[in-house]
Amino acid sequence: MNTLHPCKEVSGNVCATIKWYCTTIIITPLCAGALFSSLDCVFNRWILWHIRDTTPQIFNLPISFFRGFGLTHCPSQLGGLHTSNFSSTYNIGGREERKSVRSERVEWEYSPPENGSPELSMKAIIISGQRRILISGSIHYPRSTPEMWEGLIQKAKDAHLDVIQTYVFWNGHEPSPGTYNFEGSYDLVRFIKTVQKLGLYVHLRIGPYVCAEWNFGGFPVWLKYVPGISFRTDNEPFKMAMQGFTQKIVQMLKSESLFASQGGPIILSQACFLSSTKEILDSIENEYGPVSRASGPAGRSYLNWAAEMAVGLETGVPWVMCKEDDAPDPVINTCNGFYCDTFTPNTPYKPIMWTEAWSGWFTEFGGPIHHRPVEDLAFAVARFIQKGGSFINYYMYHGGTNFGRTAGGPFITTSYDYDAPIDEYGLIREPKYGHLKELHRAIKLCEQALVSADPTVTSLGSLQQAHVFSSQTGGCAAFLANYNPDSFARVMFNNVHYNIPPWSISILPDCSNVVFNTAKVGVQTSQMQMYPANTQSLMWERYDEVVASLEDNSLITATGLLEQINITRDTSDYLWYITSVDVSPAEGFLHGGQLPVLTVQSAGHALHIFLNGQLSGSAYGSREDRRIKFSGSVNIRAGTNKIAILSVAVGLPNAGVHYEFWSTGVLGPVVLHGLDEGSRDLTWQKWLYQVGLKGEAMNLNSLEGASSVEWMQGSLAVQDQQPLSWYRAYFDAPDGNDPLALDMGSMGKGQVWINGQSIGRYWIAYAPNGDCNSCSYIGTYRSPKCQSNCGQPTQRWYHVPRSWLQPTRNLLVIFEEVGGDATKISMMKRSVSSVCADVSEWHPTLKNWDIESNGQPEEYHKPKVHLQCAPGQSISAIKFASYGTPLGTCGNFQQGACHSPNSYTILEKNCIGQERCAVAISTTNFGSDPCPNVMKRVAVEAICSSAAQPIS
Incomplete structure (x- = not known):
């Protein structure tokens, strides 16, 4: 150690003497078992955390360690000392004690960003101090x-x-x-x-x-x-x-x-x-x-x-x-x-x-x-x-x-x-955006106290707690939590009673006034609808994809079945597996017997079976089990029969181990059952492989490629719903600024392109089952808890970015795998159809500190109903309004036992014709008290006007 020359020795520290030798640190602890949890400097915290006893310890650290704390080079000397007082918890002899400690914080000599000196604290991010x-x-x-x-x-x-x-x-x-x-x-x-x-x-x-x-x-x-x-x-x-x-x-x-x-x-x-x-x-x-x-x-x-x-x-x-x-x-x-x-x-x-x-x-x-x-x-x-x-x-x-x-x-x-x-x-x-916005503001109001010290935690009941934060300047913030999923809690905090809904936290930025409760949603709920874009009817043309042929000399040939991604290299979702089977005219099934059954096992994800050019059946897996076993009767004829299997990938796995070994496609066995000989295993015979579709190779989804073939036009193009069909149509960009989507609800499975750019995969034919009952926010959330859309296509609407469109003659191309009705495809706009609010007299008043209602200063801090339509819309009607004890939820409100007869009048007066409005919730505002000594609410649903009517 004699060869080391300390950059500087830090003395006077009550817990350790620290000597710094560029990238080597010697720490001599003066007290045993110290556990620091509130230091300001992450580097100092790292050192003191490693104190275990009073034995001198040497840490040889690579230069990368120092770079990890923002150093661009090894310091030649310490840039100075910073002294701060703090409280921390020590574990001494098995018992915890609170101590006041004086520590030295080393500030490294380096070139900081010109706009401020950066630091890290365990309690917060420090930006320019x-x-x-x-x-x-x-x-x-x-x-x-x-x-x-x-x-x-x-x-x-x-x-x-x-x-x-x-x-x-x-x-x-x-x-x-x-x-x-x-x-x-x-x-x-x-x-x-x-x-x-x-x-x-x-x-x-x-x-x-x-x-x-x-x-x-x-x-x-x-x-x-x-x-x-x-x-x-x-x-x-x-x-x-x-x-x-x-x-x-x-x-x-x-x-x-x-x-x-x-x-x-x-x-x-x-x-x-x-x-x-x-x-x-x-x-x-x-x-x-x-x-x-x-x-x-x-x-x-x-x-x-x-x-x-x-x-x-x-x-x-x-x-x-x-x-x-x-x-x-x-x-x-x-x-x-x-x-x-x-x-x-x-x-x-x-x-x-x-x-x-x-x-x-x-x-x-x-x-x-x-x-x-x-x-x-x-x-x-x-x-x-x-x-x-x-x-x-x-x-x-x-x-x-x-x-x-x-x-x-x-x-x-x-x-x-x-x-x-x-x-x-x-x-x-809404209400997700607005409610979280209010949460963020409540947290910001507490920020000075939150970053100053660890909270003091106090029990307010068996399942209730208060976390109280105090700043050095005397600020105070409190989080009052009710973890009980079954009932409200009435708690005493700072000699004041507070009612906390189940499974919620109330935030008090001054340790006195509740400005936010996680379960009390005061912002509006917006109901979204898809509206017809009022574009001209699409004039469809069709081009039929050719089922891959045994006579195509350009195809890959192999004995046995090959893994799909090894062949396609993921350049296409599609890979054709093609083989043939010869059947004797003497086969029993040709003379009144049962048709043979073809079984195909695949590693995923979907497949379509074609026998002699005709679709015989389809099968697909799921995200939980992407493997497939197809089993179906096939109309085999005497002579040579061509079996073509279109294997379809639906995205490659995104999680797991050993990516290099993941498999997709038909790996077998492929067996034909019900022949006179019993079963014939086709797995290891000669197979031909075609990567992708002929239409993909010809770029039919592009402006240039779409002009390279002859398309079927008029009523013939859409009179039947054929598998493996390409459709194209031209359309002008819809007016306005509302987002656009394609309604693909009449189709089966395939892909969509706009002006050569891929919208993505669609799959209407795969409708989910499951439990789609209404759910409560209360209790631990897991993804199956709150679900919708059971029994309907998982995704019906497909986003079309407006920036992909030109004013006129936009090319829409669709490839349909199994057959669908292209005449019912339409362009839609997405916008707000109605807005609802359901706010109680008790509701915290955070947002009301920002917005004054109706020019009435005396109502400034009272809870309010806030409604807002989309830009360019206005409130055209009040569908429901009740000040009292209304029942139900947005879209299904009903009057309760208590109802003010002035409810509709007040809401209509303040909101009709406006893009946004705010109405204070008070007896004064509504003219009379419909039910004294009862906590009342205002529930309202307002219709937002738009150029087109929502679809049913």
Whole structure:
């Protein structure tokens, strides 16, 4: 040790003497067993956490460790000392005591971003000296269009979000080795700069594995064919490819000055070195925990390599891993789930971060649509914040659309709406958007107290608690929780009684007044409808896809059955398996016997059986079990019979292990039963393979390709519903600005293109079963709890971005696999049809501090009904109104035992003809008290006018 020369020795610390030797640290503890939980500096916290006894300890740390805390080089000397007083909990001799401690905080000498000195606190993100609780939302840039980005991000900002989170999608950016795509919806730099323009931060999740219900988990399929590769483990070919793509992204962003150390956009949450400009918080190796455990020591080695590789890229910002309890320092492990209030990081000097708060759930073809009640989502967020959470990200805040063949699963729908606060089309979903907006504002009102110290937790009952936060300036905030799922709780807090609904939290930013309760929704509910776009009738033309032929010399020939993706390389959903079977004229079934039965076993996902050019049957799996066993009678004839099986992929799996071994397609056995000889196994005979469809090869979905063949026109084109049919029609862009969708409810299964761009897969024929009864927000949420659409097509409407359209003569092309009625396809607009509100006299008054109702100052702080139609609409009628004790929910309100006769008059007077209105809930406003000494409510449903009428 004589060769070490300390940069500086820190003395006077009551718990340790610390000597710094550039990248070597010697700590001599002066007290044993110290556990610090409230230090300001993450680096100091790391050191003191490792004090276990009074034996001097030496830590030799790699330079990457220092870079992980924002250092761009090893400091030659300490930049100075900062002294602060704090309270912490010590565990001494088995008992906990509160102590007042004086600590030294070392400030490193480095070049900080010019707009502020960045730091990380376990309790908060510190930006330019200001402690923050950050609220984030996921918006994935390829799931919307560049023209939508600014509006989506502005809506997020209006709802008090601080951060936009997105994945980076490897297979979209590098479709073939060394060939990159950063254009259009994959223009990552433009997306980040749009966020920056609107004054928000960015959390960039490079992955490169993303899951996200995205095709192949975001990995490019060509990666599967790199010699010797094994995915997401200690495998050199995989690590080389992963590092190459990650470096490509980082260098591109550095060249655009988008990292914090460059004054670029920021993410707050896990970041420890932030500025008042923006920076990127990066994620490396997403959701690796389950894979790590399955991979054993190789998985652990890979995990450490990934962390070192990421930190070594010297972005000057922290890296995170979600769902990875063993994330090595300095990488921050975070939580994903419906609830994260019990989550703690793997070391106490890391902030508590929730990188995926699931706002709803994805939808799969053949399954119902999932909904998460906003009351439960708000309750989960409030629980997390009251337990010390410093960063919360909604996954998703806007889900968007799986355009093209990007949906994974398999069986994930084209819609990735996710029941998010902003719907697939970019419209606000109420009440989810508005209720969370009020929650965010309530949290912001408490922020100074939340980031100052750990809460004091007090029991208010068997299932009730108060979490009280106090700031150094005397501020106070309280979260009063009722975890009881069965009943209201009346609790005493600060000598005042409070009523808390079941399964809810009330927020008191001054420890006195309730401004928000997670279960009391005061914002409106908006009912959305699809309206005819009033475009001209579509004039359809048809081109019949040819069933692959045995005589085609261009086809691949092999003995036995081949795995589908190995042949298609995922360039198409479709692969033809073609063979023949010879039948003697003497076969018994040809003379009055039963028809033979063909059985086909497939690894997935769907298949259509053609015998001698005619469709004999179809079969398909599900997301839970994608394997298929087809069994059906076939009309075999004497002589040579051609069997053509069209195997269809419906997105490649996005989660799991050993991606290199996943299989799709017909793997057999394929057996013909019921012959005189018994059964004939066709599995190992000669098979021919055609990749994709003839129409795909001719680019019939494009403007040029569609002109290269002769299309059937007039009534002949639509008089029958043939399988394997291409349809085309031209249309002019609908007027207005409402989002557009295609109504595909009359079709079966296939794909859609507009002007050569793929809308995605549709599958109307796969209708879900299940329990779609109404549900309560109360109690632990799981995705099967609240469902809709049972017995109906999983997805009927398909988003058509307006930016894809030209004013006239837009080409619409459809490929239909099983047969459908194209004459009933229509273009629709999506807009608000009616708005409802249901607000009690007791309702917290947070929003009313912002909006004055009807110019009556004395009503300023009273609860109000707020109604608002979409831009360009106005309230044309009051369908229902009742001040008293109304019953029911939006769309099904009824008068209760108590009802003011002035209800309709007051609402009509204040709201008819207005885009928005607000009406105070008070006896004075409604003229009389219809039921004294009874808590009253106002329920109202208003019709919003539009140019077209909603469909029935």
